[in-house]
Amino acid sequence: MxxxxxxxxxxxxxxxxxxxxxxxxxxxxxxxxxxxxxxxxxxxxxxxxxxxxxxxxxxxxxxxxxxxxxxxxxxxDSRDVEIRIVERDCCAPEDFYSTTNQRTEIRFGGAWLTVGKQRMDACIVIENGAAWCRKLRDIKAGDAVVVGMRGIRVIPESKERDRHGFAFMSNEISSERQVDTAVSQTANLIQQMRAEGKTVVVVAGPVVVHTGGVKPLGALIRAGFVDALLCGNALAVHDIEAALLGTSLGVRMQDGRLEEHGHRNHMRAINAIYHAGGIRGAVESGRLPSGIMYECVKANVPFVLAGSLRDDGPLPDTITDMNKAQDAYNEHAHGAGLVLCLSSMLHSIATGNMLPGWVKTVCVDINPAVATKLSDRGTGQAVGVVTDVGLFLDHLAKKLVSGYE
Ligand SMILES: NC(=O)c1ccc[n+]([C@@H]2O[C@H](COP(=O)([O-])OP(=O)(O)OC[C@H]3O[C@@H](n4cnc5c(N)ncnc54)[C@H](O)[C@@H]3O)[C@@H](O)[C@H]2O)c1
Structure with a gap:
């Protein structure tokens, strides 16, 4: 034995x-x-x-x-971590330690060092006496990478810290929970983040626009409750289509009826943005007068549009190099206190993969399987709210933005 x-x-x-x-x-x-x-x-x-x-x-x-x-x-008998030097770019030693999203410490030179930029599925590199998570693709020849399992200490998130602020964390994902309760708890969390000087990052899909979420999300951005917006091409395209032509995917926002030849509208929206040299140019020239993207530009809230195979256009602002798009997401996601994932399975899971396990994450989707999937992929801290996202945002804006009706 x-x-x-x-x-x-x-x-x-x-x-x-x-x-x-x-x-x-x-x-x-x-x-x-x-x-x-x-x-x-x-x-x-x-x-x-x-x-x-x-x-x-x-x-x-x-x-x-x-x-x-x-x-x-x-x-x-924890000794110092074992380290091996990388011989070729992007090629870690075979037995490299692959990180979790939990707070991690390594023993180096007899002392325990906290690993920086914690995320799942990374290597740990030691540089100038400090330890960092680094993605495989960013490993360079000469990097000192942690291998094996000695001298590594992971500190799993315990429920204790969440007994008050995030108490609904352990609740099962259920469509039978009162939406209003989940909205109130989310609103409290956002207020708590503001009080603690932490950022709130919104990850959103185009369904936000289709379900009437432009007005409440715009109000939340204008009122300073959103610190960064991470989304795909589609959210921006349909938001701009709604602002310029009054439709979302050709459906009239006002009465829900299909507009004749409305299917062209999103292409006309993309074209208009090209003419203006990008989203910021369109806002500054007065061409784009309202909407989520408009509010971001006006409030100086950074946004990242990450490309996908499905994209039309894409808009000139959309980042089509996936590694660059991930890095741009990571920049905002990593320092966040709260991440609000709104109706995008693709973008929610992608962002979840970048987050340390202690970042509070709320996932709003009509399909309970999405929040479950997010948890199963390692973002165990995610709380699911099963509801229509337009409705959720409307309730949230009513709770947080004074004067919002
Ligand atoms: N024209 C375009 O360029 C275009 C169009 C569509 C998608 N895309 C791109 O494709 C990628 C994937 O798109 P996605 O993120 O929308 O797809 P996704 O399938 O990853 O996520 C859509 C989510 O919305 C949820 N949903 C549907 N109705 C809802 C409602 N009423 N309330 C709450 N949730 C609801 C679904 O359950 C699903 O989880 C993105 O990068 C997007 O930008 C591009």
């Missing part, structure tokens, strides 16, 4: 981490013995676990440790 002893600290019981640790050992044909367990005796005091593990093979032990590290367990 192969043996290891690991330790974990935190809110192990009420965050259900302890049972997951035990289940993981058993799943890999291992046996465990609890050597020490000290329960935290107050709501803020952490519990402490020391666990001896046995597995029938070294390979299974590696697999168990790989999983247990993600649950906050660290081998007790």
């Amino acid at each position: 192969f043996q290891e002893t690991v330790e974990a600290q935190g809110h192990l019981i009420d965050s259900h981490i302890m049972e997951r640790i035990f289940d993981t050992v058993v799943e890999y044909q291992g046996r465990f013995e609890v050597e020490v367990f000290q329960i935290g005796r107050t709501n803020s005091e952490p519990s402490h676990l020391r666990l001896r593990i046995e597995t029938p093979s070294a390979d299974l032990m590696d697999k168990v440790l790989g999983q247990l590290i993600g649950l906050g367990c660290t081998p007790v």
